[in-house]
Amino acid sequence: xxxxxxxxxxxxxxxxxxxxxxxxxxxxxxxxxxxxxxxxxxxxxxxxxxxxxxxxxxxxxxxxxxxxxxxxxxxxxxxxxxxxxxxxxxxxxxxxxxxxxxxxxxxxxxxxxxxxxxxxxxxxxxxxxxxxxxxxxxxxxxxxxxxxxxxxxxxxxxxxxxxxxxxxxxxxxxxxxxxxxxxxxxxxxxxxxxxxxxxxxxxxxxxxxxxxxxxxxxxxxxxxxxxxxxxxxxxxxxxx
Amino acid sequence: xxxxxxxxxxxxxxxxxxxxxxxxxxxxxxxxxxxxxxxxxxxxxxxxxxxxxxxxxxxxxxxxxxxxxxxxxxxxxxxxxxxxxxxxxxxxxxxxxxxxxxxxxxxxxxxxxxxxxxxxxxxxxxxxxxxxxxxxxxxxxxxxxxxxxxxxxxxxxxxxxxxxxxxxxxxxxxxxxxxxxxxxxxxxxxxxxxxxxxxxxxxxxxxxxxxxxxxxxxxxxxxxxxxxxxxxxxxxxx
Numbered sequence: 001x002x003x004x005x006x007x008x009x010x011x012x013x014x015x016x017x018x019x020x021x022x023x024x025x026x027x028x029x030x031x032x033x034x035x036x037x038x039x040x041x042x043x044x045x046x047x048x049x050x051x052x053x054x055x056x057x058x059x060x061x062x063x064x065x066x067x068x069x070x071x072x073x074x075x076x077x078x079x080x081x082x083x084x085x086x087x088x089x090x091x092x093x094x095x096x097x098x099x100x101x102x103x104x105x106x107x108x109x110x111x112x113x114x115x116x117x118x119x120x121x122x123x124x125x126x127x128x129x130x131x132x133x134x135x136x137x138x139x140x141x142x143x144x145x146x147x148x149x150x151x152x153x154x155x156x157x158x159x160x161x162x163x164x165x166x167x168x169x170x171x172x173x174x175x176x177x178x179x180x181x182x183x184x185x186x187x188x189x190x191x192x193x194x195x196x197x198x199x200x201x202x203x204x205x206x207x208x209x210x211x212x213x214x215x216x217x218x219x220x221x222x223x224x225x226x227x228x229x230x231x232x233x234x235x236x237x238x239x240x
Numbered sequence: 241x242x243x244x245x246x247x248x249x250x251x252x253x254x255x256x257x258x259x260x261x262x263x264x265x266x267x268x269x270x271x272x273x274x275x276x277x278x279x280x281x282x283x284x285x286x287x288x289x290x291x292x293x294x295x296x297x298x299x300x301x302x303x304x305x306x307x308x309x310x311x312x313x314x315x316x317x318x319x320x321x322x323x324x325x326x327x328x329x330x331x332x333x334x335x336x337x338x339x340x341x342x343x344x345x346x347x348x349x350x351x352x353x354x355x356x357x358x359x360x361x362x363x364x365x366x367x368x369x370x371x372x373x374x375x376x377x378x379x380x381x382x383x384x385x386x387x388x389x390x391x392x393x394x395x396x397x398x399x400x401x402x403x404x405x406x407x408x409x410x411x412x413x414x415x416x417x418x419x420x421x422x423x424x425x426x427x428x429x430x431x432x433x434x435x436x437x438x439x440x441x442x443x444x445x446x447x448x449x450x451x452x453x454x455x456x457x458x459x460x461x462x463x464x465x466x467x468x469x470x471x472x473x474x475x476x477x478x
Contacts, residue, residue, distance in 0.1 A: 003339075003342025003343060006339055006342040007342065010331065010335050010338075010339050013330075013335070014328050014330045014331060017330040018330065077328070080326045080328075081322070081324055081325045081326050082325075082326055082327060082328055084322060084325050085322055085325035085326065085327070085382075087292060088290060088291075088315065088320035088322060088325075089315060089340060089343040089386070090312060090315040090316050090343050090344060090345075090386075091343040095343075
């Protein structure tokens with residue numbers, strides 16, 4: 001693990017230098033927030049739209065960083081033989097995975113922070129009722145979705161292929177799992193399908209933490225299980 | 241003292257024998273050349289010796305270690321420049337050196353290395369914007385950043401213009417002068433003749449001839465190492 005902070009810092013800089021990644025993780029969610037709030041009616045049950053939208057879009061940011069940007073970075077490194085060169089150093093696959101995960105999640109944290117700042121400044125966002133719960137839920141969301149992203153990045157040979165697969169996972173998921181459209185307004189059948197996606201427990205747990213309602217232990221356990229299973233397979237399947 | 245001892249090395253990909261019973265030794269502090277036509281098995285030898293590939297047969301010792309089973313320990317002590325390897329486009333020269341230095345237990349001083357190899361002016365230049373010659377300089381510096389005892393260079397000068405090649409030759413001699421043993425894979429006989437203390441000429445996975453440039457030239461009763469090479473590999477008679 002020696003030197004991993006240095007690798008994380010370099011990888012984060014590399015991500016921020018790529019205009020597409022920065023747009024995806026920072027500008028795109030902020031634009032989504034603006035679009036959602038233009039027609040922001042309170043949810044059924046009276047919750048102000050902003051108090052649901054910021055937690056929802058924080059999972060949107062995690063999803064973009066974890067499922068779209070992260071696998072594309074890893075696969076592009078493989079395609080360009082960046083990984084091959086790294087393999088000839090004492091750096092381990094665990095260091096590489098850990099650094100990629102941390103760098104992309106720092107990106108997601110920046111995107112989330114931006115959403116919160118805009119929410120507070122422009123739309124009267126209410127502070128989370130259970131801050132520790134939100135942080136726990138956010139971190140587990142980041143772990144579980146990134147493990148899936150690492151798995152895609154571990155297997156797909158080209159950067160373009162990884163982007164296609166990443167977007168193919170991300171977009172259907174955000175629409176049916178309550179990340180873009182609040183769960184309360186989804187039809188019953190949509191919600192039933194959406195609940196089977198790994199984003200459903202993420203958005204559920206972050207929103208529960210924000211609203212101060214009891215967090216479902218099942219959602220937290222499911223996220224942890226996804227992290228262990230997908231992460232374990234990713235480390236085993238990884239090819240330099 | 242031998243830094244590399246290879247005895248009966250073999251390696252196949254699917255049904256093709258890439259390396260078929262190669263034996264050679266590299267002494268401490270020498271520049272050892274591996275030359276031969278495309279597909280002769282040169283890169284496979286380097287990849288097996290640097291722990292990147294697992295051999296099928298034979299024995300292999302680099303600095304007394306088994307490259308596959310003792311990979312971690314060996315990678316701390318060798319430097320590798322690979323054919324067509326790359327860095328991320330947006331990484332800067334200084335960042336790459338510093339990051340690679342962080343992988344080693346006892347790295348060289350990367351700033352000093354950057355100065356010595358003339359890269360100081362390029363510290364803040366991005367990898368994608370470097371010319372071929374500067375990229376190779378950076379790759380040499382990265383191969384040295386772990387303060388290695390043995391360095392493998394695989395077709396370092398392929399694709400460089402003549403002046404960049406000459407410059408690179410000087411850098412490789414500098415390495416030897418610092419006591420580093422160098423294994424140099426090359427296509428170019430002028431390069432092998434100018435740099436190498438000893439050369440193995442390989443073809444179809446076997447060593448065809450081995451010796452100093454002078455010995456090989458004399459043994460082939462040839463005017464130059466290049467003529468001797470063509471006589472040995474049959475490459476010039478087609």
